[in-house]
Amino acid sequence: MSRExxxxxxxxxxxxGAVTARASVRIVAAFRERSWLIGETVFPFLxxxxxxxxxxxxxxxxxxxxxxxxxxxMIAYWNNxxxxxxxxxxxxxEQGQLQLxxxxxxxxxSILLGMALGGMLATxxxxxxxxxxxxxxxxxxxxxxxxxxxxxLFLLTLGALYGLGMILSSVFLLWGREAWxxxxxxxxxxxxxxxxxxxxxxxxxxxxxxxxxxPITLGLDGIRQIFYGDAARGFLPLAWIVPIQAALLVxxxxxxxxxxxxMENLGKREGRxxxxxx
Amino acid sequence: xxxxxxxxxxETAGLTRTFHTRRERDVLALRGVDLRVExxxxxxxxxxxxxxxxxxxxxxxxxxxxxxxxARVAGFxxxxxxxxxxHRINLVSGGDSSGYGxxxxxxxxxxxxxxxxxxxxxxxxxxxxxxxxxxxxxxxxTRMSGLSTGMKQKVNFARGFMSDPxxxxxxxxxxxxxxxxxxxxxxxxxxxxxxxxxxTVLLTTxxxxxxxxxxxxxxxxxxxxxxxxxxxxxxxRALPEETVFVVHLAAPPPAGWDAGIAGIESAIQxxxxxxxxxxxxxxxxxxxxxxxxxxxxxHREIPVLDLxxxxxxxxxxxxxxVGRGLDEADAPDAEASA
Numbered sequence: 001m002s003r004e005x006x007x008x009x010x011x012x013x014x015x016x017g018a019v020t021a022r023a024s025v026r027i028v029a030a031f032r033e034r035s036w037l038i039g040e041t042v043f044p045f046l047x048x049x050x051x052x053x054x055x056x057x058x059x060x061x062x063x064x065x066x067x068x069x070x071x072x073x074m075i076a077y078w079n080n081x082x083x084x085x086x087x088x089x090x091x092x093x094e095q096g097q098l099q100l101x102x103x104x105x106x107x108x109x110s111i112l113l114g115m116a117l118g119g120m121l122a123t124x125x126x127x128x129x130x131x132x133x134x135x136x137x138x139x140x141x142x143x144x145x146x147x148x149x150x151x152x153l154f155l156l157t158l159g160a161l162y163g164l165g166m167i168l169s170s171v172f173l174l175w176g177r178e179a180w181x182x183x184x185x186x187x188x189x190x191x192x193x194x195x196x197x198x199x200x201x202x203x204x205x206x207x208x209x210x211x212x213x214x215p216i217t218l219g220l221d222g223i224r225q226i227f228y229g230d231a232a233r234g235f236l237p238l239a240w241i242v243p244i245q246a247a248l249l250v251x252x253x254x255x256x257x258x259x260x261x262x263m264e265n266l267g268k269r270e271g272r273x274x275x276x277x278x
Numbered sequence: 279x280x281x282x283x284x285x286x287x288x289e290t291a292g293l294t295r296t297f298h299t300r301r302e303r304d305v306l307a308l309r310g311v312d313l314r315v316e317x318x319x320x321x322x323x324x325x326x327x328x329x330x331x332x333x334x335x336x337x338x339x340x341x342x343x344x345x346x347x348x349a350r351v352a353g354f355x356x357x358x359x360x361x362x363x364x365h366r367i368n369l370v371s372g373g374d375s376s377g378y379g380x381x382x383x384x385x386x387x388x389x390x391x392x393x394x395x396x397x398x399x400x401x402x403x404x405x406x407x408x409x410x411x412x413x414x415x416x417x418x419x420t421r422m423s424g425l426s427t428g429m430k431q432k433v434n435f436a437r438g439f440m441s442d443p444x445x446x447x448x449x450x451x452x453x454x455x456x457x458x459x460x461x462x463x464x465x466x467x468x469x470x471x472x473x474x475x476x477x478t479v480l481l482t483t484x485x486x487x488x489x490x491x492x493x494x495x496x497x498x499x500x501x502x503x504x505x506x507x508x509x510x511x512x513x514x515r516a517l518p519e520e521t522v523f524v525v526h527l528a529a530p531p532p533a534g535w536d537a538g539i540a541g542i543e544s545a546i547q548x549x550x551x552x553x554x555x556x557x558x559x560x561x562x563x564x565x566x567x568x569x570x571x572x573x574x575x576x577h578r579e580i581p582v583l584d585l586x587x588x589x590x591x592x593x594x595x596x597x598x599x600v601g602r603g604l605d606e607a608d609a610p611d612a613e614a615s616a
Contacts, residue, residue, distance in 0.1 A: 004365040005395060014395035021392035029380040100376055100437075103339050104393040105364040111393075268343045271297055271336075 004105075018106040022114025023121065026084070030122030040076060041129045048072025048130065051197040052138050062141050063231040064198075067224055069134035071196035073127040077161060078190060078216055080123040082183050085165030088115055089173040089263075098173075108260045112169060116162035143227055150226045156245045157219025163252030164215060170259035174266065190214060195221070199233040208235045215248050285353050287445050287478035288315035288338060292347035295333050295502075307333040309502040310347065315480060315495075320471045322493030322510075323482040324596060330502040331482040332371075335447050338480070339369045352444055367445045368394075370438035372431065372453030379423030383414055383433050386422055387440050394441035401440065408436040411466050413459070428455050435463060439470070445478040452488060460488075467492055486592040496592065498599050505599045510592055517598055519590040523560045523568055526584035527575065530556040535574055541567030555583065 005011045051068035092098040101111050135142055175182060193211035194200065200208045200221055211217040212235075222241035224232035236244070266272065295308040308330045315321040325331050336342040338351050340360040348355065354362040377386030384405055391401035409415045412432045417425060422433065435451055448467070452460040468491070471479055483489050489496050490510045497507040506513055530549045536542050541563040549556045562568060568585075575582055 004362070010395075017392045017395060021389050025378055025381065025389065028385070029378070032380055096371065097376060099336075099339075099341055099369070099371075100390070101393070102341055103364055103367065103369055104390075105361055105395075106393050268341065271342055 015106050015110040018104070018110040019114040019117060022111050023118030026115065026118025026122045030125060040079065040123075041126045041133075044072050044075045044079075044126075045130050045133055047075070048134055048197070049137075052134070052140070056138075061231055063224075063228040065138055066140040066142065066228060067199065067232070068197045069131060069138065069140050070223060070227075071198075071220060072134060073131040074216055074220055075191065075196055076123050076126040076130060077120070077158065078194070078196075078214075079187070080119045081161055081165035081168070082187055084119050085115060085162065086168035086172050086186075087183050089169045090175075093173060102264065108264065109166075109257055112166045112256065112260065115169075116166060119165075120158055120162060141228075146226050150223045153219060153222045153226065153242060153245065156242065156249060157215050157223075160215035160245050160248040160252055161219070163249055163256055166256035167252060167259045170256070170263035173263055174272070190216075193217070195235075199224070199235070201233055201235040212236075212244070213248075215245060215252075218244055286314045286350075287317045287319065288313060288321075288349075288351055288480060290314075290334075290338075290347065290349045293334070293337065293344050293349055294346045295330075295337060295342065296345045307502050308337075308344070311499075311502070311504055313497065313504065313507075315478060317478055318471075318475045319495065320467070320479040320481065320493050322489035322496040323480065323499055324486070324489055324496055324592070325482070325499035326600070328501075329499045331499060332449055333502075334499070335369070335449050335480070335482065339367055339447055340364060366443060367447065368438045368441050368443040369447045370435050370449065370451050372448075372450035372455075376434040376437045377422050379421060382419050382421055383409065383425070384418045386433055387436055390437045391440045396441060404440055404442065405436075408439055411462075411469075412436050413462055428459050431455060432459060432463070435466075443477070445480065448479060448481045448483075450482055450484060452483070452485065460485075464488060464491060486596065490592050498596055500600045506595070513592065513595045514590045517590045517595055519594055520561050521565070521590070522588045523562060523571075524584075524586045524588065525558045525560065525571070525575075525582060527556045527558065528581040528583055529554060531558070531575065531578065531580055535578060536571075539567065539570045539574060541570065 005014050048068050048071065051071075052065045055064040055068065089098060092101065101108070104111075134140065172182060190211075191197075193203065193207060194214055194217040195203065195208075195211070196216075200211060200217055203211065208217070218236060218241045221232070221235045222238050222245070225234040225238045225241075290311050290313045293308055293311040293313075294306070297305045297307055299305060311330070311334060313334075323331050323334065333342065337344050337349055338356060340356050340363050343357055348357075350356065351363045352366040354366075356363050377389065381389065387405040387408065388401055391404065396404070406415075409418050412435060414429065414432055414436060417429060422430060425433065431454065438446055438448070451467075452463050455463065467479060467481070471477060471492075479492075481489070481493060493510065495507065495509050496513060498505045498513075506516075508516070530547065536545060542560060543563055544559075544561040546559040547556055548559075560568075560571065562571075565587075572582060572585070
């Protein structure tokens with residue numbers, strides 16, 4: 001019989017085991033099913049190339065081409081959050097698998113964290129491929145000495161972004177069968193509102209501020225500023241972006257935890273956790 | 279957290295569950311279920327679709343809250359102490375498959391072991407053992423996406439045992455499996471219970487033979503109410519239908535052959551003119567009386583060609599209680615949505 005953990009260390013070990021277990025599915029999938037890799041790198045790369053070529057045709061500053069390359073790489077994360085985080089619990093329920101997770105003695109946050117961590121790692125390969133191809137093909141300027149600072153903000157952004165994905169996974173589960181349409185609804189508008197291919201400042205203060213709730217918006221804005229300074233035409237000063245992203249990370253993780261509890265309690269009261277197609 | 283290790287494995291008192299639906303009237307899926315399953319028992323729950331079996335299992339496995347009443351599993355309240363319950367249980371729902379198409383059978387079993395904190399060497403040993411027993415061994419490195427439905431179901435079944443639970447809930451575990459696979463699973467359950475006297479199985483099934491073969495006690499449930507609860511033998515004995523022994527003899531017995539055998543309640547004899555043999559249909563007060571009957575034939579040197587015992591089946595118990603067979607019209611109830 002498996003022994004119930006008694007100390008905090010044992011509980012932590014068990015939950016970390018769950019995090020790595022769930023993350024491993026994503027990582028194994030990323031390397032075993034290479035067709036996904038092609039599908040998820042080629043299309044963002046083509047969109048990115050279009051923007052780079054348009055900027056080049058218009059004789060825009062070289063930093064603009066770099067914006068498109070960085071945005072193209074970051075799109076992979078947004079797609080991953082939508083398709084593999086937000087809608088994941090819904091699909092798990094449809095397959096009758098959600099109940100298997102819910103009867104396990106680990107925290108639901110561990111399962112979500114595992115999904116997020118696995119998603120981040122798997123998507124990083126795709127993002128790196130897009131980034132490397134963009135840099136290599138278009139020879140955009142990329143100051144390597146600024147990579148450590150940009151990487152710090154990038155990791156903070158990813159944390160907050162996947163925190164948002166964790167909230168959405170509970171929300172989408174409660175929305176039920178409309179998840180697919182909802183995902184589609186969120187995908188394209190965010191490409192625009194988050195300024196994946198252009199400085200988000202161009203959208204105006206109001207739209208850019210609202211879009212800032214999606215961590216990738218300010219994350220991209222800040223990373224561009226780290227790399228290209230004033231040429232990045234930043235929306236908010238970098239000194240503001242870091243604490244905002246840190247706050248979003250904390251708030252989103254807290255809300256994700258609350259959303260999970262709400263989802264589970266509501267599901268248990270209304271019998272929605274195991275209804276398939278419902 | 280860990281405290282109760284005594285008392286029944288499962289205990290419910292006045293358990294009710296209502297489903298509120300938007301379009302139709304509220305559906306009462308469980309109506310005051312009182313149940314006590316002892317530790318170490320293999321307990322069967324029989325009922326048609328919509329009877330409330332799955333709703334009851336979902337409450338006991340902490341997936342659903344009761345509307346009223348209480349339920350304790352391994353001594354813990356399912357509504358107030360769900361985590362303590364989850365450490366001690368597992369669930370296998372027939373017809374479901376577990377895991378991801380991209381993972382192999384072995385990886386799937388290892389994956390679920392990690393959610394229960396099973397140490398790696400132990401998880402490895404259990405996975406190999408379970409794959410061997412369920413016949414999944416040759417498919418250990420096959421991706422789940424490449425398995426047949428039956429094989430996927432076997433993986434799901436093996437997954438349920440990876441945590442070596444104190445109490446396992448098997449909800450129609452052989453649903454849709456072929457005869458051979460069903461037999462393998464039944465023999466695994468029987469062996470698991472035999473080898474681990476402290477473990478408990480709660481099994482719901484459509485197949486009467488399965489319940490008869492595996493379960494020590496059976497509850498028959500319909501429309502959310504338990505209609506009868508006893509050992510399969512006692513349930514069958516309670517029927518007006520009697521056990522009949524049919525004896526084929528090489529020659530008709532002489533008149534008065536049964537003189538001195540007090541336990542024979544009725545004996546109907548039919549001779550077969552073609553073969554010169556005879557068939558006797560005997561109703562006995564107790565099964566042991568058949569020994570005296572056979573002794574009487576031996577004494578008179580009448581060879582016994584064949585002896586069969588016809589008992590009322592659980593199916594007939596079910597029909598007498600529910601008014602229809604398991605495969606007939608299902609209860610128009612909430613189970614499909616539970």
